[in-house]
Amino acid sequence: MGSAAEEHRKEANQLQRQCGSSRKWKLKMILLVILTNLVTIYIFTGPSFNLKYLSAYTHNLPLPLTSSDHSTSLFNQLNSTTTQLVASQSLIAELHETLNSTNLLVQSLLIELARQQEEQQSKDDQLSESIKVDNDELISAIGPHKLPLGHSPRTGSNEVYPSVGAGCLRFQEELAQYMKYEIGGECPVDDVFAQRLMLKGCEPLPRRRCHPKSPANYKEPTPFPDSLWTTPPDSSIIWDPYTCKSYQCLVNRKKLPGFYDCKDCFDLKGRERSRWVVDNGRLDYGIDQVLKTKPPGTIRIGLDIGGGSGTFAARMRERNVTIITSTMNLDGPFNSFIASRGLIPIHVSVSERLPFFENTLDIVHSMHVLSNWIPDTMLEFTLYDIYRVLRPGGIFWLDHFFCYGSQLNGTYIPMLDRIGFKKLRWNAGMKHDRGFDRNEWYFSALLEKPMT
Ligand SMILES: *[C@@H]1O[C@H](CO)[C@@H](O)[C@H](O)[C@H]1NC(C)=O
Ligand SMILES: *[C@@H]1O[C@H](CO)[C@@H](O)[C@H](O)[C@H]1NC(C)=O
Ligand SMILES: *[C@@H]1O[C@H](CO)[C@@H](O)[C@H](O)[C@H]1NC(C)=O
Ligand SMILES: *[C@@H]1O[C@H](CO)[C@@H](O)[C@H](O)[C@H]1NC(C)=O
Secondary structure: OHHHHHHHHHHHHHHHHHOOOHHHHHHHHHHHHHHHHHHHHHHHHHHHHHHHHHHHHHHOOOOOOOOOOHHHHHHHHHHHHHHHHHHHHHHHHHHHHHHHHHHHHHHHHHHHHHHHHHHHHHHHHHHHHHOOOOOHHHHHHHOOEEOOOOOEOOOOEOEEOOOOOHHHHHOHHHHHHHOOOOOOOEOOOOHHHHHHHHHOOOOOOOOOOOEOOOOOOOOOOOOOOHHHHOOOOHHHOOOOOOOOOOHHHHHHHHHOOOOOOOOOOOOOOOHHHHOOOOOOOOOOOOHHHHHOOOOOOOOOEEEEEOOOOOHHHHHHHOOOOEEEEEOOOOOOOHHHHHHHOOOEEEOOOOOOOOOOOOOOEEEEEEEOOOOOOOOHHHHHHHHHHHHHHEEEEEEEEEEEEEEEHHHHHHHHHHHHHHHOOEEEEEEEEEOOOOOOOOOEEEEEEEEEOOOO
16 A cells, blocks of 8 residues: 555656646645545554454453353354454455545546646647747747757756747737848848847847858957957948948047947047046046955956946956956947957846856946936846855946935935945045036945855
8 A cells, every 4th residue: 555655656746747837736735635644544544453353363362261161152252253354344345445536536636737737838839829920930939849858857847948038028029020030041130129129128039040141351350469459440340230330430429419328438549548547536446446455366257237348358358357248239339349359248238137157256347337227126136136146255346326316325325235235435426527417426336245
């Protein structure tokens, strides 16, 4: 009986492993309750029956008898034993019946489990169907795809789902347009459109099977370390999506009216040269001063969030610190430019969870990007994420965070405290070079993730 229960438990476990939903967990709990009852029946009925039988037997053992009532006593004993045997047999039959009905119950539960698994499958299919767009490549980009070697204990499933931003499904018309391309052919040149989709939460993007167009006269890049401060040739990229068609145009843009993201970032002979070199004791911190807050050589790897044309990473590279620069291509080919300098760009938005494991980075820097344009909850996600990826003792250099005076004390200082950063340095002040009204503030901060 025990081994039968074991058998069912195994079967149930196997089925459980194949499905994942909480409803199935509930079913498993019911199953466990039944099995527990089964064991209880066994404990209370099985052995007690044996005891009864034994006691009946011993009580009625032929005792020393007198010769006169010898046969009568023997008969009575026999009669009593027979009666008890009959009772025991009916008990066994009853037990069998209970076991049988429990068996049936377990069987029907297993059938129910299988049915629910099928239901989940059909829900997955419905997800694909809820994409109203008739586009096989899109269906294929979303998955699921059956694992060729079957069930994987790592994922607890026999299928995989490519990671695609949930936001993709909210903008189905754009998505359909984005996914219209020839598989194995050349990708459409639609960077601005694609990036807009990304910024709406369709990140990562689902286009997977085409070749990006190569620039017409691409040459080998400038060798390192000269590449750090060399403007790449115009032939290194495709200018299609931009209003400018040359790097010189991007450099000159700083003199033009109108708002462009990181307007003067492409001029490697201009302001880029002096950034983070001098520490003015106020909002502008110097890289060397920041590195000195830690034992020499212990700041080795890090991330610059929204790092423009990569100058922070270049300066850090000169100090043997490896910085990955995240940047969008807003109004300019920032990713290509950073890569041409021999630095590492990653094309992820500030909404995306950082693609680093916890407690790994020595430093995270961000200038201008994290500011009051970000909804508070989203900003809190980002700040927690920075805390997560920093190693204990790692440094978050929040550089020129822009906000209104009331937000400084009302929102952002409490938020940073809540997340748990320790302030190593803090400077707040109004910046006069922008000609905004007097309630507009910046703050710069060196924040440390506590060691413990
Ligand atoms: C055996 O015992 C039962 C009760 O214990 C009694 O009803 C029955 O008459 C007895 N049979 C004989 C043959 O004595
Ligand atoms: C158990 O149930 C099945 C189907 O109802 C029946 O055929 C079988 O005889 C039952 N066995 C016992 C021991 O009651
Ligand atoms: C960087 O590393 C190189 C090679 O180890 C070394 O020669 C150089 O002095 C280092 N530069 C700095 C600024 O530490
Ligand atoms: C924030 O609070 C501090 C301390 O209470 C105060 O000195 C400072 O003036 C406040 N800043 C702003 C911008 O209101």
